Amino acid sequence: MMKQTLGFIGLGLMGNPMIARLLDAGYSVNVWARTPSKSSFVVSKGACLKQSVEALVESSDIVMLCVSDTAAVESIVLGRDGLLEAINKSDNHKVKIVMDFSSISPKVTVSLAKALLHAADVEWIDNPVSGGVVGAEKGSLAIMCGGNEQTIELLQPIYQVLGENVTRMGEVGSGQVTKIGNQMLVSCNVLVMAEVFALAEKAGVDSTKISQALSGGFADSLPLQITGPRMAERDYEPVKWHVKTLLKDLDMAKQLGFEENASTPMASLGAELMRLHGNQGYLDSDPCTLMEQYLPSSLDK
Secondary structure, three states: OOOOOEEEEOOOOOHHHHHHHHHHOOOOEEEEOOOHHHHHHHHHHOOEEOOOHHHHHHOOOEEEEOOOOHHHHHHHHHOOOOHHHHHHHOOOOOOOEEEEOOOOOHHHHHHHHHHHHHHHOOEEEEOOEEOHHHHHHHOOEEEEEEOOHHHHHHOHHHHHHHEEEEEEEEOOOHHHHHHHHHHHHHHHHHHHHHHHHHHHHHOOOOHHHHHHHHOOOOOOOHHHHHHHHHHHHOOOOOOOOOHHHHHHHHHHHHHHHHHOOOOOHHHHHHHHHHHHHHHHHHOOOOHHHHHHHOOOOHHHO
16 A cells, blocks of 8 residues: 655654654654754655645645644634645645644544544544653654544554554544543643652652652652652653643643533642743753752752
């Protein structure tokens, strides 16, 4: 079976390694970026840079999105010179599916899916991912999908390039609800990790040994093994994920809880703690900088 030609929008921390894996797997990948210079890495790997969303649409079977937030997805899909306009303007577009790897509002996801289906007969699959940059590079992402079961099954060859755990959660929007749950767990985990490592150091314990000591126990987790050593060493570069991303997701958890009349006290407190950290200049920093709330870096002493 001939591989589909893919169009990808979102050349960030996650998008670039995902595109690289798709190229290595033999897929033709077209890319578009508001800032063309961001495409240099994937173009060097073989991606084809398109100068507009319309050009991307005309040469791609499936369009993939992996951008920062709900507003960015809405702008790309519904905005001027956006995806819906490009599809409607094109007489020979091939796009039948949009795969959204972004982490955005479930409510807006359902709305966008309806708009594309009704106006252009294009199907929407929300498939946010978890696993960070390391998971994107290794193809070991957890992918939580919302949408038509048969379509998700047809997309399995693509998912197998990108992830190791692919689960259909239900209809459109259910993938985003699941990702919000994922981020509630991750964010509250990393927030308390900073407290643990700081407390250990103040009590005279070598915090660089904590991740090793807890490995395999009930407190163990991927964030502990990946982010914990960086906290202990104050190793904040390169940025692997962003404080602003976790804050955005915790705020979505609060909003979803409000909409569903569900209590989210831990996530709501976590959002305010994350906001406090972000407002001190760390929005674009790695969450391992949460240590700075409790133990200032030796660079600042």
